[in-house]
Amino acid sequence: MNSSPWWKEATIYQIYPRSFFDSNGDGEGDLPGITSKLDYVKSLGVDAIWLSPFYTSPNKDGGYDVANPRDVDPRFGNLEDARELITQAHKRDLRVIADIVPNHFSDQHKWFQAALKAKRGSKERERFHFYDANEDGTPPNNWISLFGGPSWTQVEDGQFYLHLFDSTQPDLNWENPEVNADFEKTLRFWIDLGVDGFRIDVAHGLIKEDVLTNHPDPQGLSNALRLDVAMDSDKRNALLLTVPYFDRQGVHEIYRKWRKLFDSYTGREIMAVAEAWVHPPVNATRYVRADELHQVFNFDLLTAEFDSDVLFDVVERSISLNATVNALPTWALSNHDSPRVASRIGDEQARALALFVFGLPGSAYVFAGQELGLPDGQLQDSDRQDPTFFRTNGAIKGRDGARVPLPWGGDTKPFGFSTAKPWLPISQSWKDFTIENELADPKSSLHLYKNALELRKEFLVGAGGITWLESSQHGHKSDSLLSYSRGAITVVMNLSDSAKECDAEGKLLIVSGGTVDARDGKKVIPARSTAWFLT
């Protein structure tokens, strides 16, 4: 029996509740909708689900603007529905990870409403970051929100409050012990309801220092911090080294306290994964020191080019840095904030990369719809809901393309997602991507994911580290192959546009596209494809 904790090498399926399945015909996905589709989720071979926020929220930022973190928003159901979802997931041996948002509340949270009514310097305002205007009336500093526009909004008496995101998402003041006490209450609330772990939103942002210091290129920095804005990697990395409001030392004290809270639930193996995009990359490992959190997202694959040198560096660095703190890496190709991987690098490449990372040590995160090979939804500007689109006057289109609801079946849109008009339109061209269609087609992306996850469980979970066989650093042929062996499996990815021979031995287990031929005793890997061999 495998005695390592459940999350160590899990595959975790991210569900964006509003886009998964609508159970009551209002055009928006909901918790009972997710519960009704758990058999599908289980059939993928994943170990856990991560639910993006479903808490009470005016929904100005897709629910990441939380007005009551200990209740369910009526658009998603109620607390009983949450309890039932957890119970049904556990019945199927699926763990449940809730998404917690500690960096900010919604402006509709009772604390912020009280702060607006209270005076400058009051204890109500001390829970947020309220500052006086500069003498010339300008905001306290020049920071640009990650969604565009100033990071400050002025209230009636002339003070400004800080919001790294939308103006409806005031940042909390984590120097105030009341804030931590309230969050610990929230963590306990959900653990008591049955959740098995947390994804911590903006985990690197809670402690603010240098709040009154200007940044030399605030707009460039704001763009660099967005996963949906393309930017040259060197330029991005240089800017990311200068963030004044993320990754301060104080955040680690918070997670040390939380870890004690998690561990106090003996026998439960409560885990937490940090959304902490920090630079230099070595800093990410601090979040997963033995007395802090269990995992930290690796964002590199969400922006990396389909290039052997780039991918080699990302994989090698992530494994080796995590090893310094005895942790395993995480891998994600898509999430609700980034373009879908099939649109970003191409559909064959996306399948190849998925099969490549499913072989690696650590946990793999799969964003719902990724298993179908879904592209970004094609939207009109009038459909868009992401605050970024509005705050940049349309200059940045935002993240809605990745959030279009899932196509379940049938021949006409919205393909079984809802009996009503979906909250974001699904295009008729998604007919081939429905779960029903892909289940019927053994060559579909869906079957690739199911087969790969089954093989991953059978041969790779717990199989230890990798040995590189081909890369520009380790190999001998070209820069078109990346290959490693792990346990009994050899994984070979051909990144080029033509078939390539390789020396891999053993029996072919799975290939992400095309067929693997033999030539003069060598295996021929199709273009833009990954294959696994059992030796």
Ligand code: GLC
């Ligand atoms: C995280 C979430 C993103 C949200 C932001 C503000 O980055 O993933 O969706 O907009 O935090 O809460």
Ligand code: CA
């Ligand atoms: Ca609904």
